[in-house]
Amino acid sequence: MKVDSLHQLGLDDREIGIYRALLRLGPASIRDVAAAAGVNRGTTYETLKQLATKGVVNYFPRGKRRVFQAEDPDQLLRLAERKQQALAQAMEQLRTEVIPELKQSRAVFSPGNVRFYEGDDGVEMVLRDILSSTRTDPERGYAVISTKTLREHLYRPFPNFTRQRESLGIRVRVIAVGEGGDEAEYAERKWLPSADTADASYIAIYPPKVAMITLADENYPVVVIIDSAAIASTQQILFDTLWQLL
Known part of the structure; x- marks a missing residue:
């Protein structure tokens, strides 16, 4: 039996084994459950109490002893529903x-506001961060300055990025350094002339963050993300000014 879903409910392998043993036995004493599950009595008793707390086991007195029985397996679905509701409330x-309060208590700027990544994984992280940040922003948009020499490497780790951006209705304005660039929905593009040998560079401005990507030796991507409202605002002003001049 696949138990991954049971693990997601917070049940460990011992709890699952004892619950299944109790299902097979029906109402049973701690000693009988321990024998059926192959677990010592002390551990079995503690596990049964944990299962009772989670609502999948109950117990009742029989003479001077306590007898345990497993709840109907449908109870596992109700446990999942309770966890889902609790998770939704927590989110x-x-x-x-919580997050707004934590952000208010954060230092204005610290080394933690600058993050470095390498390789295609770093590029994918930037692209996913752009989507997750801008989809909740009322403006639902961001700005990019990108050179021709980097474009062919940009979407290699995330080939359906543009399709996801379009499906979310996220707008992008692009200043393309050098010729090229594909047309896409919710995208505006202007060009700056440049030689084909211009250094590879990609700058994404999505306040309060600015992400920069370049290529090291052998076309290896290097990524920097700066989480600073002040820096992002200044970069946005520069971008908007240049955009109006083109």
Whole structure:
């Protein structure tokens, strides 16, 4: 039996084994459950108490002993539903209370505001960060300055990035250094003339972040993300000024 879904409910292998043993036995004493599961009595008792807390095992007195029985397996689905509801509430609290409060207590700027990545994984992280950040922004847009020499490497680790951006209705304005660049929905593009030998560079401005990608030796991507509202705002002003002049 696949138990991955049970692990997601917070049940470990011992709990799963004892629950299944109890299902086979029906109402049973701790000694009988321990023997059927191959676990010592002390551990079996503690595990049964944990399962009772989770609502998948119950117990009742029989004489001077305590007898345990497994709840119907449908109870596992109800456990999953409770966890789902609790997770949804936690996410809402994180979004509306906890994260805003933590951001207010964060230092204005620290070394942690600058992150370095390497390789295609770093490029993919930037592209996914752009999507996750701009999809919740009321403006739903970002700005890019990109050279021709980098474009062929940009979407290699995330080939369906543009399709996902379009499906989310996220707008992008691109200043392309050098010729080329594909047309796409929700995208505006202007060009700066440049020699084909211009250094590879990609700058994405999605306040409060700025991401920069370049290529090291042998076309190896190097990525820097700066999380600073002040820097992002200044870069946005420069971009907007240049955009109006083109």
